[in-house]
Amino acid sequence: MTIQDDQPLHTSPGLFIAQRLRPGEDLLDALRALLRQADAHAMALVSCAGSLTRVWIRHANCSEGTLYDGHFEITSLVGTVDRGGQHIHITITDGNGSAKGGHLLSESAVYTTAEIVAVVLPALQFRREPCALSGYDELVIEPVEEDRGPAASPD
Secondary structure (H helix, E strand, C coil): CCCCCCCCCCCCCCEEEEEEECCCCEHHHHHHHHHHHCCCCCEEEEEEEEEEEEEEEECCCCCCCEEEEEEEEEEEEEEEEECCEEEEEEEEECCCCCEEEEEECCCCEEEEEEEEEEEECCCEEEEEEECCCCCCEEEEEEECCCCCCCCCCCC
16 A cells, blocks of 8 residues: 555654653653643654653553553653644563553653653644544644734634
């Protein structure tokens, strides 16, 4: 299957953000805060090295999250963040090297550090809407409206 010809190519310059999270901070809440602090509508994760002590993961085709308590290395963290939500996948490993992965959920606490690099895409805005093909809310990519100022009040 190839990309449909009617799908536009979305481009934007990028503004890279580097941030270190401290022990106890909520990983997902911190990622959402980065987007807000950058006053952006679209952000993608580039890299994260760190560890977690409490991790909530929603595994594939599961409706509920699974809690993991212990000490885990973050071996992968990828995804997109928008003002209304996010789609972030995480992989963690334990002291035996066993890996768990899926959707990162809130209340996942940093153990020693989380060294994050993210890229804000100032010319784009992400949002989610239902997709008839997948049955889920999926990413919609649009150019940022030129005038992001306050909305004009009706006369």
